[in-house]
Amino acid sequence: MARQLDPTTRDALIERVRFYRDLGLTEFYRRPVDPALVAAEAMQGEQEGQLPAEPPAAGEPDLASEPRENAKRPALFADIQPANSFQEPPIPARKTFPAPPEIAAAIPPAERQAALRVIREEMGDCTRCELHKGRHELVFGDGDAAARLMFVGEGPGADEDAQGLPFVGRAGQLLNNMITAMGLKREEVYIANVVKCRPPGNRTPAPEEANTCSPFLFRQIDAVRPEVLVALGATAATYLLGARQPLAGLRGRVHSFRGSRLIVTYHPAYLLRDPRQKKEAWADLQIAMRELGLKAPGRS
Numbered sequence: 001m002a003r004q005l006d007p008t009t010r011d012a013l014i015e016r017v018r019f020y021r022d023l024g025l026t027e028f029y030r031r032p033v034d035p036a037l038v039a040a041e042a043m044q045g046e047q048e049g050q051l052p053a054e055p056p057a058a059g060e061p062d063l064a065s066e067p068r069e070n071a072k073r074p075a076l077f078a079d080i081q082p083a084n085s086f087q088e089p090p091i092p093a094r095k096t097f098p099a100p101p102e103i104a105a106a107i108p109p110a111e112r113q114a115a116l117r118v119i120r121e122e123m124g125d126c127t128r129c130e131l132h133k134g135r136h137e138l139v140f141g142d143g144d145a146a147a148r149l150m151f152v153g154e155g156p157g158a159d160e161d162a163q164g165l166p167f168v169g170r171a172g173q174l175l176n177n178m179i180t181a182m183g184l185k186r187e188e189v190y191i192a193n194v195v196k197c198r199p200p201g202n203r204t205p206a207p208e209e210a211n212t213c214s215p216f217l218f219r220q221i222d223a224v225r226p227e228v229l230v231a232l233g234a235t236a237a238t239y240l241l242g243a244r245q246p247l248a249g250l251r252g253r254v255h256s257f258r259g260s261r262l263i264v265t266y267h268p269a270y271l272l273r274d275p276r277q278k279k280e281a282w283a284d285l286q287i288a289m290r291e292l293g294l295k296a297p298g299r300s
């Protein structure tokens with residue numbers, strides 16, 4: 001049976017995993033628990049509870065001074081292998097990404113809003129993956145259907161789930177500031193996520209969920225046909241590029257994706273946790289600006 005973590009440890013663990021995820025370390029393997037170690041731990045706990053508080057009376061065995069490894073093992077554990085004979089099973093091979101849909105023909109700018117509406121209507125009250133069970137609002141996307149610049153995030157959080165719009169919480173505020181620093185308004189860009197429904201507890205979308213939902217994102221990208229796409233964080237970069245790589249290896253250069261130029265940078269939520277990386281994110285956004293021929297406001 002799975003061991004329950006106390007809430008403080010669990011929250012600290014979630015925060016740490018999020019931090020690694022933002023760095024692009026997205027795959028974690030949980031070692032199967034060695035039953036011999038669990039048994040030894042349980043036995044140690046039992047013995048600690050039973051050790052006499054006072055020195056033993058004359059003639060009684062001194063259990064406290066007896067080395068643990070010499071303590072008699074209960075019959076219950078007699079058939080459990082010693083710890084050093086435990087064999088870890090091999091780590092399973094990574095799942096391959098499904099092939100993305102073919103790139104659709106470019107749509108005239110005036111028809112892009114209608115094309116996005118068609119995609120939204122096709123999604124309907126989507127139940128294609130497990131994420132529909134916990135959502136309040138499906139968060140399709142927001143912004144100018146004919147935008148030159150499009151941002152792609154991971155998935156909605158609590159604020160987005162409540163309002164049905166992407167990037168409206170604290171991370172959204174920071175994204176707005178980033179857009180303003182680029183000399184643009186939020187209404188001039190298009191914003192969407194890999195998954196349109198909030199993963200419970202803001203966890204990373206499971207591959208099945210992301211792979212089920214991302215074809216709609218690809219179609220949104222085809223409809224908007226931005227000159228430049230900015231992937232916000234490792235999950236967006238992974239599902240756009242179809243490969244898991246650390247963020248460090250993807251940042252700082254221009255990728256090609258479905259007819260657009262793609263820049264990879266940190267997710268604003270990560271920048272809220274580690275503001276020291278804002279300088280790096282700004283360097284990434286400057287690559288996007290260069291590709292778009294933009295100059296930061298106040299600079300000639």
Ligand code: SF4
Pocket residue numbers: 123126127128129130131132138195196197209212213
């Ligand atoms: S995450 Fe995407 S595929 Fe899953 S239920 Fe929501 S809209 Fe449908």
